[in-house]
Amino acid sequence: IPHGELAAEIAHAIIQAFAEPFPLDGTPLSLTSSIGISIFPDDGEQVEALIGHADRAMYAAKGEGRNTFRFFNPRMHFAASRRVQEENDLRRAFEQGHLELHYQPRRRIESGKIVAVEALLRWRHPERGLLPAASFMRLAEETGLAIPMGEWVIVTACRQLAAWQRSGTSARIGVNLSRKQFLHPQLEAIATAALRNAGVDPGCLELEVAEETVMENAGRSAERLRRLGEIGVRISVDEFGTGRSSLPWLKRLPIRSVKVDRAFVSDIGADEASAVIQAVIDLSHRLRLEVVAQGVETEAQLTFLANHGCDEAQGRYIGAPVPARELAPFLT
Structure with a gap:
Protein backbone atom coordinates (compact mmCIF):
# COMPACT_ATOMS: atom_id res chain seq x y z
CA ILE A 1 0.00 0.00 0.00
CA PRO A 74 4.99 5.65 19.93
CA ARG A 75 2.73 6.27 22.93
CA MET A 76 1.32 2.81 22.37
CA HIS A 77 4.59 1.34 23.67
CA PHE A 78 3.68 2.62 27.12
CA ALA A 79 0.09 1.42 26.77
CA ALA A 80 1.29 -2.04 25.71
CA SER A 81 3.67 -2.28 28.67
CA ARG A 82 0.91 -1.21 31.04
CA ARG A 83 -1.45 -3.78 29.57
CA VAL A 84 1.10 -6.56 30.07
CA GLN A 85 1.51 -5.46 33.70
CA GLU A 86 -2.26 -5.41 34.23
CA GLU A 87 -2.58 -8.86 32.68
CA ASN A 88 0.12 -10.23 34.96
CA ASP A 89 -1.49 -8.59 37.99
CA LEU A 90 -4.89 -10.05 37.17
CA ARG A 91 -3.51 -13.51 36.52
CA ARG A 92 -1.61 -13.38 39.82
CA ALA A 93 -4.71 -12.16 41.66
CA PHE A 94 -6.72 -15.08 40.34
CA GLU A 95 -4.04 -17.63 41.16
CA GLN A 96 -3.44 -16.25 44.66
CA GLY A 97 -7.09 -15.94 45.66
CA HIS A 98 -7.45 -12.15 45.57
CA LEU A 99 -10.77 -12.34 43.72
CA GLU A 100 -13.93 -12.54 45.77
CA LEU A 101 -17.69 -12.50 45.42
CA HIS A 102 -20.00 -9.91 46.86
CA TYR A 103 -23.74 -10.45 46.88
CA GLN A 104 -26.52 -7.98 46.11
CA PRO A 105 -30.08 -8.78 47.24
CA ARG A 106 -33.15 -8.82 45.02
CA ARG A 107 -36.47 -8.04 46.66
CA ARG A 108 -39.90 -9.31 45.70
CA ILE A 109 -41.69 -5.99 45.47
CA GLU A 110 -45.14 -7.19 46.53
CA SER A 111 -44.01 -9.06 49.66
CA GLY A 112 -40.80 -7.16 50.46
CA LYS A 113 -38.98 -10.48 50.87
CA ILE A 114 -35.43 -11.09 49.62
CA VAL A 115 -35.94 -13.89 47.09
CA ALA A 116 -32.62 -13.87 45.26
CA VAL A 117 -29.09 -12.50 45.35
CA GLU A 118 -26.71 -11.70 42.53
CA ALA A 119 -23.10 -12.83 42.83
CA LEU A 120 -20.80 -10.00 41.72
CA LEU A 121 -17.10 -10.51 41.10
CA ARG A 122 -14.62 -8.19 42.81
CA TRP A 123 -10.83 -7.85 42.73
CA ARG A 124 -9.21 -6.79 45.99
CA HIS A 125 -6.29 -4.92 44.43
CA PRO A 126 -3.38 -4.18 46.78
CA GLU A 127 -3.04 -0.60 45.53
CA ARG A 128 -6.37 0.36 43.97
CA GLY A 129 -8.70 -1.19 46.52
CA LEU A 130 -11.84 -3.17 45.74
CA LEU A 131 -12.47 -3.17 41.99
CA PRO A 132 -15.77 -4.07 40.27
CA ALA A 133 -15.79 -6.64 37.50
CA ALA A 134 -16.48 -3.98 34.87
CA SER A 135 -12.97 -2.60 35.42
CA PHE A 136 -11.18 -5.83 34.48
CA MET A 137 -13.54 -8.21 32.61
CA ARG A 138 -12.57 -6.92 29.18
CA LEU A 139 -8.95 -7.69 29.99
CA ALA A 140 -9.98 -11.11 31.29
CA GLU A 141 -11.83 -11.86 28.05
CA GLU A 142 -8.94 -10.72 25.86
CA THR A 143 -6.37 -12.79 27.76
CA GLY A 144 -8.32 -16.04 28.17
CA LEU A 145 -8.88 -15.59 31.92
CA ALA A 146 -12.63 -15.11 31.56
CA ILE A 147 -13.29 -18.85 31.26
CA PRO A 148 -11.47 -20.09 34.40
CA MET A 149 -12.61 -17.02 36.35
CA GLY A 150 -16.19 -17.60 35.25
CA GLU A 151 -16.03 -21.23 36.31
CA TRP A 152 -14.68 -20.17 39.70
CA VAL A 153 -17.61 -17.76 40.12
CA ILE A 154 -20.20 -20.47 39.36
CA VAL A 155 -18.52 -22.99 41.68
CA THR A 156 -18.09 -20.47 44.52
CA ALA A 157 -21.64 -19.14 44.18
CA CYS A 158 -23.10 -22.66 44.32
CA ARG A 159 -21.06 -23.47 47.42
CA GLN A 160 -22.21 -20.27 49.11
CA LEU A 161 -25.83 -20.98 48.22
CA ALA A 162 -25.52 -24.48 49.70
CA ALA A 163 -24.19 -22.96 52.93
CA TRP A 164 -27.08 -20.50 53.09
CA GLN A 165 -29.61 -23.26 52.40
CA ARG A 166 -28.25 -25.28 55.29
CA SER A 167 -29.09 -22.26 57.45
CA GLY A 168 -32.67 -22.24 56.19
CA THR A 169 -32.77 -19.70 53.36
CA SER A 170 -34.67 -20.38 50.15
CA ALA A 171 -33.21 -17.52 48.08
CA ARG A 172 -31.89 -18.19 44.58
CA ILE A 173 -28.50 -17.03 43.39
CA GLY A 174 -27.78 -15.26 40.09
CA VAL A 175 -24.50 -15.34 38.18
CA ASN A 176 -23.57 -13.12 35.24
CA LEU A 177 -22.12 -14.90 32.22
CA SER A 178 -19.51 -13.03 30.19
CA ARG A 179 -19.74 -13.28 26.43
CA LYS A 180 -16.94 -15.81 26.16
CA GLN A 181 -18.28 -17.85 29.04
CA PHE A 182 -21.72 -17.99 27.42
CA LEU A 183 -20.15 -19.28 24.19
CA HIS A 184 -17.85 -21.79 25.89
CA PRO A 185 -18.72 -25.36 24.81
CA GLN A 186 -18.30 -26.75 28.34
CA LEU A 187 -20.64 -24.26 30.05
CA GLU A 188 -23.40 -26.83 30.67
CA ALA A 189 -20.91 -29.34 32.07
CA ILE A 190 -19.35 -26.71 34.35
CA ALA A 191 -22.73 -25.62 35.73
CA THR A 192 -23.93 -29.22 36.16
CA ALA A 193 -20.77 -30.22 38.05
CA ALA A 194 -20.91 -27.15 40.29
CA LEU A 195 -24.54 -27.82 41.21
CA ARG A 196 -23.97 -31.52 41.82
CA ASN A 197 -20.85 -31.02 43.93
CA ALA A 198 -22.55 -28.36 46.05
CA GLY A 199 -25.76 -30.34 46.39
CA VAL A 200 -27.88 -27.46 45.07
CA ASP A 201 -31.06 -27.86 43.04
CA PRO A 202 -30.54 -26.48 39.50
CA GLY A 203 -33.62 -24.28 39.82
CA CYS A 204 -31.86 -22.29 42.54
CA LEU A 205 -29.15 -21.10 40.11
CA GLU A 206 -30.02 -18.27 37.75
CA LEU A 207 -27.68 -17.57 34.85
CA GLU A 208 -27.85 -14.01 33.52
CA VAL A 209 -26.92 -13.29 29.91
CA ALA A 210 -26.74 -9.78 28.46
CA GLU A 211 -29.29 -9.04 25.76
CA GLU A 212 -26.49 -7.88 23.45
CA THR A 213 -24.73 -11.24 23.84
CA VAL A 214 -27.92 -13.17 23.12
CA MET A 215 -28.62 -11.20 19.94
CA GLU A 216 -25.05 -11.28 18.63
CA ASN A 217 -25.92 -14.62 17.01
CA ALA A 218 -29.57 -15.39 17.61
CA GLY A 219 -29.51 -18.94 16.23
CA ARG A 220 -26.45 -20.02 18.18
CA SER A 221 -27.73 -18.33 21.34
CA ALA A 222 -31.09 -20.08 21.07
CA GLU A 223 -29.42 -23.48 20.96
CA ARG A 224 -27.16 -22.65 23.92
CA LEU A 225 -30.11 -21.37 25.98
CA ARG A 226 -32.12 -24.51 25.24
CA ARG A 227 -29.25 -26.71 26.42
CA LEU A 228 -28.95 -24.67 29.61
CA GLY A 229 -32.69 -24.96 30.12
CA GLU A 230 -32.43 -28.73 29.84
CA ILE A 231 -30.20 -28.94 32.94
CA GLY A 232 -32.82 -27.07 34.93
CA VAL A 233 -31.21 -23.72 35.69
CA ARG A 234 -33.18 -20.49 35.48
CA ILE A 235 -32.19 -18.11 32.67
CA SER A 236 -32.55 -14.34 32.74
CA VAL A 237 -31.85 -11.79 30.02
CA ASP A 238 -29.78 -9.00 31.55
CA GLU A 239 -29.60 -5.34 30.48
CA PHE A 240 -32.89 -5.71 28.64
CA GLY A 241 -33.85 -2.77 26.46
CA THR A 242 -30.34 -2.02 25.20
CA GLY A 243 -30.27 -4.50 22.30
CA ARG A 244 -32.33 -5.66 19.35
CA SER A 245 -34.30 -8.57 20.83
CA SER A 246 -38.06 -8.77 21.10
CA LEU A 247 -40.04 -10.25 23.95
CA PRO A 248 -42.09 -12.58 21.68
CA TRP A 249 -38.83 -14.03 20.31
CA LEU A 250 -37.45 -14.48 23.82
CA LYS A 251 -40.63 -16.27 24.87
CA ARG A 252 -39.76 -19.12 22.51
CA LEU A 253 -36.66 -19.76 24.62
CA PRO A 254 -36.43 -21.20 28.16
CA ILE A 255 -36.18 -17.74 29.75
CA ARG A 256 -37.85 -17.03 33.06
CA SER A 257 -37.26 -13.30 33.44
CA VAL A 258 -35.90 -10.10 31.95
CA LYS A 259 -33.88 -7.52 33.86
CA VAL A 260 -34.70 -3.97 32.78
CA ASP A 261 -31.51 -2.02 32.19
CA ARG A 262 -30.62 0.45 34.92
CA ALA A 263 -30.53 3.31 32.41
CA PHE A 264 -34.34 3.20 32.12
CA VAL A 265 -34.82 2.88 35.88
CA SER A 266 -32.60 5.89 36.60
CA ASP A 267 -34.74 7.97 34.23
CA ILE A 268 -38.07 7.06 35.83
CA GLY A 269 -40.07 10.26 35.81
CA ALA A 270 -39.08 11.08 32.25
CA ASP A 271 -41.98 10.22 29.95
CA GLU A 272 -40.03 8.04 27.52
CA ALA A 273 -38.23 5.90 30.12
CA SER A 274 -41.39 5.42 32.17
CA ALA A 275 -43.33 4.39 29.08
CA VAL A 276 -40.64 1.86 28.12
CA ILE A 277 -40.67 0.26 31.58
CA GLN A 278 -44.46 0.10 31.66
CA ALA A 279 -44.54 -1.50 28.20
CA VAL A 280 -41.89 -4.07 29.12
CA ILE A 281 -43.74 -5.02 32.30
CA ASP A 282 -47.11 -5.33 30.56
CA LEU A 283 -45.86 -7.38 27.62
CA SER A 284 -43.59 -9.56 29.77
CA HIS A 285 -46.50 -10.51 32.02
CA ARG A 286 -48.65 -11.36 29.03
CA LEU A 287 -45.85 -13.70 27.96
CA ARG A 288 -45.53 -15.08 31.52
CA LEU A 289 -42.07 -13.65 32.03
CA GLU A 290 -41.06 -11.99 35.29
CA VAL A 291 -39.53 -8.52 35.32
CA VAL A 292 -36.62 -7.43 37.50
CA ALA A 293 -35.70 -3.74 37.67
CA GLN A 294 -31.98 -3.03 38.10
CA GLY A 295 -30.37 0.04 39.59
CA VAL A 296 -33.19 1.01 41.95
CA GLU A 297 -31.74 3.88 43.94
CA THR A 298 -34.72 5.77 45.41
CA GLU A 299 -38.05 5.20 47.11
CA ALA A 300 -39.77 7.04 44.25
CA GLN A 301 -38.38 4.58 41.73
CA LEU A 302 -39.49 1.60 43.82
CA THR A 303 -42.97 3.11 44.23
CA PHE A 304 -43.30 3.59 40.47
CA LEU A 305 -42.26 0.00 39.84
CA ALA A 306 -44.67 -1.31 42.48
CA ASN A 307 -47.56 0.70 41.02
CA HIS A 308 -46.87 -0.77 37.57
CA GLY A 309 -46.60 -4.38 38.67
CA CYS A 310 -42.85 -4.98 38.43
CA ASP A 311 -42.00 -8.30 40.11
CA GLU A 312 -38.56 -7.75 41.66
CA ALA A 313 -36.17 -4.88 42.33
CA GLN A 314 -32.42 -4.71 42.74
CA GLY A 315 -30.20 -1.74 43.51
CA ARG A 316 -28.62 0.21 46.32
CA TYR A 317 -32.00 1.25 47.70
CA ILE A 318 -32.70 -2.46 48.23
CA GLY A 319 -29.16 -3.26 49.33
CA ALA A 320 -25.57 -2.72 48.19
CA PRO A 321 -23.31 -5.64 47.21
CA VAL A 322 -21.67 -7.02 50.35
CA PRO A 323 -19.63 -10.07 51.41
CA ALA A 324 -21.62 -13.21 52.19
CA ARG A 325 -21.25 -12.89 55.96
CA GLU A 326 -22.85 -9.42 55.93
CA LEU A 327 -25.82 -10.51 53.83
CA ALA A 328 -26.62 -13.70 55.75
CA PRO A 329 -28.77 -12.04 58.49
CA PHE A 330 -31.14 -10.64 55.82
CA LEU A 331 -31.75 -14.05 54.24
CA THR A 332 -33.20 -15.80 57.26
Whole structure:
Protein backbone atom coordinates (compact mmCIF):
# COMPACT_ATOMS: atom_id res chain seq x y z
CA ILE A 1 0.00 0.00 0.00
CA PRO A 2 1.73 3.21 -1.10
CA HIS A 3 0.46 5.61 1.62
CA GLY A 4 -1.43 5.84 4.89
CA GLU A 5 -4.54 7.42 3.44
CA LEU A 6 -5.13 4.39 1.25
CA ALA A 7 -4.52 2.08 4.22
CA ALA A 8 -7.23 3.93 6.14
CA GLU A 9 -9.64 3.60 3.21
CA ILE A 10 -8.99 -0.14 2.98
CA ALA A 11 -9.38 -0.60 6.74
CA HIS A 12 -12.70 1.27 6.67
CA ALA A 13 -13.93 -0.90 3.77
CA ILE A 14 -13.00 -4.08 5.65
CA ILE A 15 -14.88 -2.94 8.75
CA GLN A 16 -17.94 -2.09 6.67
CA ALA A 17 -17.81 -5.45 4.91
CA PHE A 18 -17.75 -7.39 8.17
CA ALA A 19 -20.57 -5.26 9.59
CA GLU A 20 -22.95 -6.45 6.87
CA PRO A 21 -24.88 -9.54 8.07
CA PHE A 22 -24.02 -12.76 6.25
CA PRO A 23 -25.71 -16.16 6.53
CA LEU A 24 -24.17 -18.97 8.58
CA ASP A 25 -26.22 -22.16 8.66
CA GLY A 26 -29.27 -20.11 7.80
CA THR A 27 -28.72 -17.55 10.59
CA PRO A 28 -27.64 -13.95 9.88
CA LEU A 29 -24.30 -13.19 11.54
CA SER A 30 -22.62 -9.82 12.01
CA LEU A 31 -19.05 -9.36 13.19
CA THR A 32 -17.07 -6.46 14.58
CA SER A 33 -13.46 -5.96 13.56
CA SER A 34 -10.52 -4.04 14.98
CA ILE A 35 -7.60 -3.12 12.74
CA GLY A 36 -4.13 -1.83 13.52
CA ILE A 37 -1.92 -0.12 10.94
CA SER A 38 1.82 0.53 10.94
CA ILE A 39 3.70 2.45 8.23
CA PHE A 40 7.08 1.65 6.67
CA PRO A 41 9.61 3.10 7.35
CA ASP A 42 8.17 5.53 9.93
CA ASP A 43 7.11 2.78 12.34
CA GLY A 44 9.98 0.39 11.65
CA GLU A 45 12.10 -1.06 8.90
CA GLN A 46 11.93 -4.73 9.90
CA VAL A 47 8.91 -6.94 9.29
CA GLU A 48 8.81 -8.07 12.93
CA ALA A 49 8.75 -4.49 14.21
CA LEU A 50 6.02 -3.44 11.79
CA ILE A 51 3.83 -6.42 12.72
CA GLY A 52 4.36 -5.78 16.41
CA HIS A 53 3.44 -2.12 16.07
CA ALA A 54 0.36 -2.96 14.01
CA ASP A 55 -0.63 -5.43 16.72
CA ARG A 56 -0.36 -2.72 19.39
CA ALA A 57 -2.47 -0.41 17.24
CA MET A 58 -5.06 -3.16 16.88
CA TYR A 59 -5.33 -3.50 20.67
CA ALA A 60 -5.74 0.27 20.87
CA ALA A 61 -8.67 -0.03 18.45
CA LYS A 62 -10.19 -2.75 20.62
CA GLY A 63 -9.76 -0.59 23.69
CA GLU A 64 -11.73 2.21 22.06
CA GLY A 65 -14.80 0.09 21.56
CA ARG A 66 -13.87 -2.15 18.61
CA ASN A 67 -15.19 -1.85 15.07
CA THR A 68 -12.60 0.77 14.22
CA PHE A 69 -8.95 1.13 13.14
CA ARG A 70 -5.95 2.92 14.56
CA PHE A 71 -2.51 3.90 13.29
CA PHE A 72 0.46 3.05 15.47
CA ASN A 73 2.08 5.84 17.45
CA PRO A 74 4.99 5.65 19.93
CA ARG A 75 2.73 6.27 22.93
CA MET A 76 1.32 2.81 22.37
CA HIS A 77 4.59 1.34 23.67
CA PHE A 78 3.68 2.62 27.12
CA ALA A 79 0.09 1.42 26.77
CA ALA A 80 1.29 -2.04 25.71
CA SER A 81 3.67 -2.28 28.67
CA ARG A 82 0.91 -1.21 31.04
CA ARG A 83 -1.45 -3.78 29.57
CA VAL A 84 1.10 -6.56 30.07
CA GLN A 85 1.51 -5.46 33.70
CA GLU A 86 -2.26 -5.41 34.23
CA GLU A 87 -2.58 -8.86 32.68
CA ASN A 88 0.12 -10.23 34.96
CA ASP A 89 -1.49 -8.59 37.99
CA LEU A 90 -4.89 -10.05 37.17
CA ARG A 91 -3.51 -13.51 36.52
CA ARG A 92 -1.61 -13.38 39.82
CA ALA A 93 -4.71 -12.16 41.66
CA PHE A 94 -6.72 -15.08 40.34
CA GLU A 95 -4.04 -17.63 41.16
CA GLN A 96 -3.44 -16.25 44.66
CA GLY A 97 -7.09 -15.94 45.66
CA HIS A 98 -7.45 -12.15 45.57
CA LEU A 99 -10.77 -12.34 43.72
CA GLU A 100 -13.93 -12.54 45.77
CA LEU A 101 -17.69 -12.50 45.42
CA HIS A 102 -20.00 -9.91 46.86
CA TYR A 103 -23.74 -10.45 46.88
CA GLN A 104 -26.52 -7.98 46.11
CA PRO A 105 -30.08 -8.78 47.24
CA ARG A 106 -33.15 -8.82 45.02
CA ARG A 107 -36.47 -8.04 46.66
CA ARG A 108 -39.90 -9.31 45.70
CA ILE A 109 -41.69 -5.99 45.47
CA GLU A 110 -45.14 -7.19 46.53
CA SER A 111 -44.01 -9.06 49.66
CA GLY A 112 -40.80 -7.16 50.46
CA LYS A 113 -38.98 -10.48 50.87
CA ILE A 114 -35.43 -11.09 49.62
CA VAL A 115 -35.94 -13.89 47.09
CA ALA A 116 -32.62 -13.87 45.26
CA VAL A 117 -29.09 -12.50 45.35
CA GLU A 118 -26.71 -11.70 42.53
CA ALA A 119 -23.10 -12.83 42.83
CA LEU A 120 -20.80 -10.00 41.72
CA LEU A 121 -17.10 -10.51 41.10
CA ARG A 122 -14.62 -8.19 42.81
CA TRP A 123 -10.83 -7.85 42.73
CA ARG A 124 -9.21 -6.79 45.99
CA HIS A 125 -6.29 -4.92 44.43
CA PRO A 126 -3.38 -4.18 46.78
CA GLU A 127 -3.04 -0.60 45.53
CA ARG A 128 -6.37 0.36 43.97
CA GLY A 129 -8.70 -1.19 46.52
CA LEU A 130 -11.84 -3.17 45.74
CA LEU A 131 -12.47 -3.17 41.99
CA PRO A 132 -15.77 -4.07 40.27
CA ALA A 133 -15.79 -6.64 37.50
CA ALA A 134 -16.48 -3.98 34.87
CA SER A 135 -12.97 -2.60 35.42
CA PHE A 136 -11.18 -5.83 34.48
CA MET A 137 -13.54 -8.21 32.61
CA ARG A 138 -12.57 -6.92 29.18
CA LEU A 139 -8.95 -7.69 29.99
CA ALA A 140 -9.98 -11.11 31.29
CA GLU A 141 -11.83 -11.86 28.05
CA GLU A 142 -8.94 -10.72 25.86
CA THR A 143 -6.37 -12.79 27.76
CA GLY A 144 -8.32 -16.04 28.17
CA LEU A 145 -8.88 -15.59 31.92
CA ALA A 146 -12.63 -15.11 31.56
CA ILE A 147 -13.29 -18.85 31.26
CA PRO A 148 -11.47 -20.09 34.40
CA MET A 149 -12.61 -17.02 36.35
CA GLY A 150 -16.19 -17.60 35.25
CA GLU A 151 -16.03 -21.23 36.31
CA TRP A 152 -14.68 -20.17 39.70
CA VAL A 153 -17.61 -17.76 40.12
CA ILE A 154 -20.20 -20.47 39.36
CA VAL A 155 -18.52 -22.99 41.68
CA THR A 156 -18.09 -20.47 44.52
CA ALA A 157 -21.64 -19.14 44.18
CA CYS A 158 -23.10 -22.66 44.32
CA ARG A 159 -21.06 -23.47 47.42
CA GLN A 160 -22.21 -20.27 49.11
CA LEU A 161 -25.83 -20.98 48.22
CA ALA A 162 -25.52 -24.48 49.70
CA ALA A 163 -24.19 -22.96 52.93
CA TRP A 164 -27.08 -20.50 53.09
CA GLN A 165 -29.61 -23.26 52.40
CA ARG A 166 -28.25 -25.28 55.29
CA SER A 167 -29.09 -22.26 57.45
CA GLY A 168 -32.67 -22.24 56.19
CA THR A 169 -32.77 -19.70 53.36
CA SER A 170 -34.67 -20.38 50.15
CA ALA A 171 -33.21 -17.52 48.08
CA ARG A 172 -31.89 -18.19 44.58
CA ILE A 173 -28.50 -17.03 43.39
CA GLY A 174 -27.78 -15.26 40.09
CA VAL A 175 -24.50 -15.34 38.18
CA ASN A 176 -23.57 -13.12 35.24
CA LEU A 177 -22.12 -14.90 32.22
CA SER A 178 -19.51 -13.03 30.19
CA ARG A 179 -19.74 -13.28 26.43
CA LYS A 180 -16.94 -15.81 26.16
CA GLN A 181 -18.28 -17.85 29.04
CA PHE A 182 -21.72 -17.99 27.42
CA LEU A 183 -20.15 -19.28 24.19
CA HIS A 184 -17.85 -21.79 25.89
CA PRO A 185 -18.72 -25.36 24.81
CA GLN A 186 -18.30 -26.75 28.34
CA LEU A 187 -20.64 -24.26 30.05
CA GLU A 188 -23.40 -26.83 30.67
CA ALA A 189 -20.91 -29.34 32.07
CA ILE A 190 -19.35 -26.71 34.35
CA ALA A 191 -22.73 -25.62 35.73
CA THR A 192 -23.93 -29.22 36.16
CA ALA A 193 -20.77 -30.22 38.05
CA ALA A 194 -20.91 -27.15 40.29
CA LEU A 195 -24.54 -27.82 41.21
CA ARG A 196 -23.97 -31.52 41.82
CA ASN A 197 -20.85 -31.02 43.93
CA ALA A 198 -22.55 -28.36 46.05
CA GLY A 199 -25.76 -30.34 46.39
CA VAL A 200 -27.88 -27.46 45.07
CA ASP A 201 -31.06 -27.86 43.04
CA PRO A 202 -30.54 -26.48 39.50
CA GLY A 203 -33.62 -24.28 39.82
CA CYS A 204 -31.86 -22.29 42.54
CA LEU A 205 -29.15 -21.10 40.11
CA GLU A 206 -30.02 -18.27 37.75
CA LEU A 207 -27.68 -17.57 34.85
CA GLU A 208 -27.85 -14.01 33.52
CA VAL A 209 -26.92 -13.29 29.91
CA ALA A 210 -26.74 -9.78 28.46
CA GLU A 211 -29.29 -9.04 25.76
CA GLU A 212 -26.49 -7.88 23.45
CA THR A 213 -24.73 -11.24 23.84
CA VAL A 214 -27.92 -13.17 23.12
CA MET A 215 -28.62 -11.20 19.94
CA GLU A 216 -25.05 -11.28 18.63
CA ASN A 217 -25.92 -14.62 17.01
CA ALA A 218 -29.57 -15.39 17.61
CA GLY A 219 -29.51 -18.94 16.23
CA ARG A 220 -26.45 -20.02 18.18
CA SER A 221 -27.73 -18.33 21.34
CA ALA A 222 -31.09 -20.08 21.07
CA GLU A 223 -29.42 -23.48 20.96
CA ARG A 224 -27.16 -22.65 23.92
CA LEU A 225 -30.11 -21.37 25.98
CA ARG A 226 -32.12 -24.51 25.24
CA ARG A 227 -29.25 -26.71 26.42
CA LEU A 228 -28.95 -24.67 29.61
CA GLY A 229 -32.69 -24.96 30.12
CA GLU A 230 -32.43 -28.73 29.84
CA ILE A 231 -30.20 -28.94 32.94
CA GLY A 232 -32.82 -27.07 34.93
CA VAL A 233 -31.21 -23.72 35.69
CA ARG A 234 -33.18 -20.49 35.48
CA ILE A 235 -32.19 -18.11 32.67
CA SER A 236 -32.55 -14.34 32.74
CA VAL A 237 -31.85 -11.79 30.02
CA ASP A 238 -29.78 -9.00 31.55
CA GLU A 239 -29.60 -5.34 30.48
CA PHE A 240 -32.89 -5.71 28.64
CA GLY A 241 -33.85 -2.77 26.46
CA THR A 242 -30.34 -2.02 25.20
CA GLY A 243 -30.27 -4.50 22.30
CA ARG A 244 -32.33 -5.66 19.35
CA SER A 245 -34.30 -8.57 20.83
CA SER A 246 -38.06 -8.77 21.10
CA LEU A 247 -40.04 -10.25 23.95
CA PRO A 248 -42.09 -12.58 21.68
CA TRP A 249 -38.83 -14.03 20.31
CA LEU A 250 -37.45 -14.48 23.82
CA LYS A 251 -40.63 -16.27 24.87
CA ARG A 252 -39.76 -19.12 22.51
CA LEU A 253 -36.66 -19.76 24.62
CA PRO A 254 -36.43 -21.20 28.16
CA ILE A 255 -36.18 -17.74 29.75
CA ARG A 256 -37.85 -17.03 33.06
CA SER A 257 -37.26 -13.30 33.44
CA VAL A 258 -35.90 -10.10 31.95
CA LYS A 259 -33.88 -7.52 33.86
CA VAL A 260 -34.70 -3.97 32.78
CA ASP A 261 -31.51 -2.02 32.19
CA ARG A 262 -30.62 0.45 34.92
CA ALA A 263 -30.53 3.31 32.41
CA PHE A 264 -34.34 3.20 32.12
CA VAL A 265 -34.82 2.88 35.88
CA SER A 266 -32.60 5.89 36.60
CA ASP A 267 -34.74 7.97 34.23
CA ILE A 268 -38.07 7.06 35.83
CA GLY A 269 -40.07 10.26 35.81
CA ALA A 270 -39.08 11.08 32.25
CA ASP A 271 -41.98 10.22 29.95
CA GLU A 272 -40.03 8.04 27.52
CA ALA A 273 -38.23 5.90 30.12
CA SER A 274 -41.39 5.42 32.17
CA ALA A 275 -43.33 4.39 29.08
CA VAL A 276 -40.64 1.86 28.12
CA ILE A 277 -40.67 0.26 31.58
CA GLN A 278 -44.46 0.10 31.66
CA ALA A 279 -44.54 -1.50 28.20
CA VAL A 280 -41.89 -4.07 29.12
CA ILE A 281 -43.74 -5.02 32.30
CA ASP A 282 -47.11 -5.33 30.56
CA LEU A 283 -45.86 -7.38 27.62
CA SER A 284 -43.59 -9.56 29.77
CA HIS A 285 -46.50 -10.51 32.02
CA ARG A 286 -48.65 -11.36 29.03
CA LEU A 287 -45.85 -13.70 27.96
CA ARG A 288 -45.53 -15.08 31.52
CA LEU A 289 -42.07 -13.65 32.03
CA GLU A 290 -41.06 -11.99 35.29
CA VAL A 291 -39.53 -8.52 35.32
CA VAL A 292 -36.62 -7.43 37.50
CA ALA A 293 -35.70 -3.74 37.67
CA GLN A 294 -31.98 -3.03 38.10
CA GLY A 295 -30.37 0.04 39.59
CA VAL A 296 -33.19 1.01 41.95
CA GLU A 297 -31.74 3.88 43.94
CA THR A 298 -34.72 5.77 45.41
CA GLU A 299 -38.05 5.20 47.11
CA ALA A 300 -39.77 7.04 44.25
CA GLN A 301 -38.38 4.58 41.73
CA LEU A 302 -39.49 1.60 43.82
CA THR A 303 -42.97 3.11 44.23
CA PHE A 304 -43.30 3.59 40.47
CA LEU A 305 -42.26 0.00 39.84
CA ALA A 306 -44.67 -1.31 42.48
CA ASN A 307 -47.56 0.70 41.02
CA HIS A 308 -46.87 -0.77 37.57
CA GLY A 309 -46.60 -4.38 38.67
CA CYS A 310 -42.85 -4.98 38.43
CA ASP A 311 -42.00 -8.30 40.11
CA GLU A 312 -38.56 -7.75 41.66
CA ALA A 313 -36.17 -4.88 42.33
CA GLN A 314 -32.42 -4.71 42.74
CA GLY A 315 -30.20 -1.74 43.51
CA ARG A 316 -28.62 0.21 46.32
CA TYR A 317 -32.00 1.25 47.70
CA ILE A 318 -32.70 -2.46 48.23
CA GLY A 319 -29.16 -3.26 49.33
CA ALA A 320 -25.57 -2.72 48.19
CA PRO A 321 -23.31 -5.64 47.21
CA VAL A 322 -21.67 -7.02 50.35
CA PRO A 323 -19.63 -10.07 51.41
CA ALA A 324 -21.62 -13.21 52.19
CA ARG A 325 -21.25 -12.89 55.96
CA GLU A 326 -22.85 -9.42 55.93
CA LEU A 327 -25.82 -10.51 53.83
CA ALA A 328 -26.62 -13.70 55.75
CA PRO A 329 -28.77 -12.04 58.49
CA PHE A 330 -31.14 -10.64 55.82
CA LEU A 331 -31.75 -14.05 54.24
CA THR A 332 -33.20 -15.80 57.26
